[in-house]
Amino acid sequence: MPSKKVIETKQISRVFKTGDIEVYALNEVNMVIEEGAFVAIMGASGSGKSTLLNILGCLDKSTSGDYYLDNVHVNKLNKNELADIRNQKIGFIFQSYNLLSRTSAIENVALPLVYDRSGRFSNPQKMAMDALEQVGLLHRIHHKTNELSGGEQQRVAIARALVNDPALILSDEATGNLDSRASIEVADLFVKLNNEGKTIVMITHEPEIAQFAKRMIYLRDGRILTDELIKNRRTKESALKELELTA
Amino acid sequence: MNQLFKTFKVAFQAINKNRTRSLLTVLGIIIGVGAVIMTISAGEGATKQIQDQISGLGTNLLMIATKTEHRAGINVRMGRPIDKKDFDMLQKNGVWISKLSPLVVNGAQVIGPDGYKSTTVYGVSHEYFEILSRGISLGDVFSEEDVKTAKKVCVIGETIRKELFSGIDPIGRKIRIDKIPFTVVGLLKEEGKGAMGQDQDEILIAPFTTIQNRLYGHRRGYNMILGSALSEDHIVDAEIEATELLRESHRILEGEEDDFEITTQIELQEITGNVTGILTILLGAIASISLIVGGIGIMNIMLVSVTERTREIGTRLAIGARESDILTQFLIEAIVLSLAGGFLGVLLGVIGNHIIYKLTNFYIPTAGYSILIGFGFAALVGIAFGYFPARKAAKLNPIDALRYE
Secondary structure (H helix, E strand, O other), X not given: OOXXXXXXXXXXXXXXXXXXXXXXXXXXXEEEEEOOOEEEEEEOOOOOHHHHHHHHOOXXXXXXXXXXXXXXXXXXXXHHHHHHHHHXXXXXXXOOOOOOOOOEXXXXXXXXXXXXXXXXXXXXXXXXXXXXXXXXXXXXXXXXXHHOOHHHHHHHHHHHHHOOOOOEEEEXXXXXXOOHHHHHHHHHHHHHHHHOOOOEEEXXXXXXXXXXXXXXXXXXXXXXXXXXXXXXXXXXXXXXXXXXXXX | OHHHHHHHHHHHHHHHHOHHHHHHHHHHHHHHHHHHHHHHHHHHHHHHHHHHHHHHOOOOEEEEEEOEEEEOOEEEEOOOOEOHHHHHHHHXXXXXXXXXXXXXXXXXXXXXXXXXXXXXXXXXXXXXXXXXXXXXXXEOOOOHHHHHOOOOEEEEOHHHHHHHOOOOOOOOOEEEEOOEEEEEEEEEOOOOEOOOOOEOOOOEEEEHHHHHHHHOOOXXXXXXXXXXXXXXXXXXXXXXXXXXXXXXXOOOOOOOOOOEEEEEHHHHHHHHXXXXXXXXXXHHHHHHHHHHHHHHHHHHHHHHHHHHOHHHHHHHHHOOOOHHHHHHHHHHHXXXXXXXXXXXXXXXXXXXXXXXXXXXXXXXXXXXXXXXXXXXXXXXXXXXXXXXXXXXXXXXXXXXXXXXX
């Protein structure tokens, strides 16, 4: 029995118009990502990876083609429905964390639950605690954003992405602002979450980080150039060892 | 409903988390509202005080004086002086004129037991006090008998009392006016500063007969005759009557100009009207300026605070907030801050008015409508400029809001 499709895109294109010139940021991209996948999307800047992530994250709509997220036809949704689907099915992780300043870790993590209209969660406080436990930050729950290191802030952001039990975790250069060691920690956290069954799609331009994933999609000029499974996945141990050797 | 409750919580948390920004916003509104209330009230207070003082002169007052013309930089008397003959004639024949008093003015050196002062002595009849409705706080006014017999008595104002006496009660004590001893029989009620800023308590009043006969024997005419019409409604009748009687007794032929001038409260009231009109325009200008200044202050802080939070709005949108959630949150924040600031601003305005009163003795009643205008305007500006930039931000594509620097 084939596993459940979390993402399915059919011929999606995204066209930006500047004056008379039409730029295809994405050009008829087809992809299927199944439940439990861990996909790294790579490509040079301008290859369309951010555009793709915005569309997959329901922040933007494709100009043409169809996108199904967890069997929901996203193209047909209006603004409010898009907001709700982001709230229920997607967990975002950003390069610059985007935490609320002067706000404690637990309040930041509980933020998506404020906008939950499904009433799935009866105890936001406990949900947030569980999410923080998953990222190993139970000892930091009442620390304010500015009292945490970059790596810790990103882990708070990851806990925030987990708290609503999303079908898909989307990471946009999550390690872009972190040093090598913190980057490895975050990548290793993704591996752990993936092992627990989370579906993860991460955009990165760092091959070392991409090597932690199970599958790599390489974009060029808005099209998929390669899409293959990664044979020798990196682990935290091997990465740390390499780090010591090069140091 | 549940969502609205959650949004309320979010809004209050946001206010609390950004205490400095919230305080600055509230402060901006407080200053705006306070300034509007205080300027409007000060203008209102000044207008009212001027009106009161002009009407306090006696609403049916007539002032009859020799005509003067302004020549070569000084006022030159153009006719024969107003004198006892005119006074007696008016007293005898006047129907619409009920009370009359001559006014003889002279500079004098006054010496009391505890000090001295150079001031002006006003010689008047006993009816002067009723004509100008000046009350007595201690002792009594001098009588008709005192005037007839040219008794050396006087009534003094509070400023004179302070200069001449160290004690509170000057009644029955002697002072010297240009070396002649006078007995103080009455102390006038304190009136404070007049409409033109003159001290209405620096006043020394004695019977005009005494002044003319015992102090300055050579003086014949009066500076002025003060009179009051039978009632306010008959002030014009009284003026016409006095004009006719005086023309007749001065033997002025038809076609010739009067050699005297009669000033009535009607003219004063016209001046009051003009002054009040000017003050109202001034007041409007001041209030508009303080509204604009206050409004711009509030607008700025609101615009800055919302712009600064565009990324926060982007984050909230990305994790699933609807446009309406963001709008509601910012609207609640703006309302709460505007109302808090407005309320404290009203407090500041009222207390500020009171402090000014304590410091300067200039009584400013807080005008009720100034509270409405100040509060209403601040709330409107605060809410509008909290709401519209937030609306713009909430309508942004979440991606653009997230990238906003």
